Amino acid sequence: MDDRYFTPPIPNGWFQVAYSDEIKPGDVKPLKYFGDDLVIWRSEEGKLSVLDAFCPHLGAHLGHGGKVKGGSIECPFHAWQFGADGRCTGVPYAEHIPRKAKVGTWRIKELANMVLCWHHAEGKPPNFDLPAEIPEWGTSDGVRNEEWTDFIERQWTIRTRNQEMAENAVDSAHFHYLHGTTNMPQSEASVDGAILRVYSGAGMETPRGTVDGSIESLNYGFGLAVVRFKGIVETLNVATMTPIDADHIHLRFNFSVKQTAGAEMARGVGKAFVAEVARQLEQDIPIWENKVQYEKPLLCDGDGPIGIFRRWCTQFYSWPEDRQAAE
Ligand code: FES
Ligand SMILES: [Fe+2]
Structure with a gap:
């Protein structure tokens, strides 16, 4: 291992x-x-x-x-x-x-x-469910939502593990120091069973300036995150993270933009949005690929809700028996 x-x-x-x-x-x-x-x-x-x-x-x-x-x-x-x-x-x-x-x-x-x-590592049946539909995409029987643009797909293979990638959303300080955003949005995290909700009131920064609004991310376990950016223009990123093996993740991003402001505008915003999310991801990748994961990290008061996140994570593992006994 x-x-x-x-x-x-x-x-x-x-x-x-x-x-x-x-x-x-x-x-x-x-x-x-x-x-x-x-x-x-x-x-x-x-x-x-x-x-x-x-x-x-x-x-x-x-x-x-x-x-x-x-x-x-x-x-x-x-x-x-x-x-x-x-x-x-x-x-x-x-x-x-x-x-x-x-x-x-x-x-x-x-x-x-x-x-x-x-x-499931022990072959057990599902103990949590996925959302029945993603309304911005369409209904569960496949009727597409015409208000949103076609989904733009991007994908990467990254040498890391799910928990390392997921921790990104609650790691408030890295947005400023790694990604260069001017503000350091404090995110709030709450847990409902297998679902982790991370909310940040600060908007999204793009090369064209800050878009006021909020970011809400709903994580259904480690595999699916539905991220909604609200502001002048509403955007969506459906991210999926699939383990290829113990050391690699297949990441897929699916972007869409609400077309209320017109198709032309949606296309422009969509492009800038995809570019910005991809830019941030490509700054995260070398960190993830080379870092170690501490069981007891040394945290400070500005760090964001990493503790809530870490507790949510534990439910998705089949821990070895000696570890279960110690808990
Ligand atoms: S039928 Fe012979 S290996 Fe599959
Ligand atoms: Fe990041």
């Missing part, structure tokens, strides 16, 4: 593994998340599934050359087929399907064109 961190390597929760519209009926794609090899595929009728990648027969990767046949995925090696529930549905050259022929399945949810997977 990497001794840069004191927390267990991969937290529990809902994490984005794909965009819904990347996987069309009949598509198969390999995935690598949570230190595991997975395959995502959509049946010809449109049912989406995520399965463990390796065929129980002789170990081929279903995501490399596997094909959708009706409601099943067919292994490229000897054409065994598996359904969305992971069970073998056919072996073309055998009379009996071996009873143990089954691949592991992953629980998934679709939300605002994202596919999110439930990961």
Whole structure:
């Protein structure tokens, strides 16, 4: 284990593994998340599934050359087929399907064109939920909200862990000293089960000056943060952070702007907003990639609600037994 961190390597929760519209009926794609090899595929009728990648027969990767046949995925090696529930549905050259022929399945949810997977280190079922919809994107049955621009997607792979990235929102002092914002917004944090809400009354600084308003960030575990910037123009960033393995995170940002002030204005603001959030992120990256994580950091009174944040974090880990006993 990497001794840069004191927390267990991969937290529990809902994490984005794909965009819904990347996987069309009949598509198969390999995935690598949570230190595991997975395959995502959509049946010809449109049912989406995520399965463990390796065929129980002789170990081929279903995501490399596997094909959708009706409601099943067919292994490229000897054409065994598996359904969305992971069970073998056919072996073309055998009379009996071996009873143990089954691949592991992953629980998934679709939300605002994202596919999110439930990961739990001990295989336990979900103990918290995601929002039913993101209203700025649209309804849960896929009707888009025309008041908001199309989502602009950006992504990065970063050598860090979820908790390190999430701590950014409550770390008030770094906004001034690392990102160069003129004010040092004091954020308030509150916890409701698995949801952490971070609110800051200060506006967003852009190269064109400060936009008065507020920033509210709702964190559904470590995997999904819905960040709303209110002011002259309302903007949204849906951020998802997915562990690839113990040392790397796949970060996706999805930006949108409310078009009340006109499409032209929304496009201009959207561009400046994406540039500013990306600029700040690229200043955070070398810090995250090289820092260590202290279990007991040395804090001072201007530091922001890091203690509330750290307590919220503990619920997302399967701690080793010796640690549980000590608590
Ligand atoms: S390895 Fe998959 S069918 Fe043989
Ligand atoms: Fe930051």
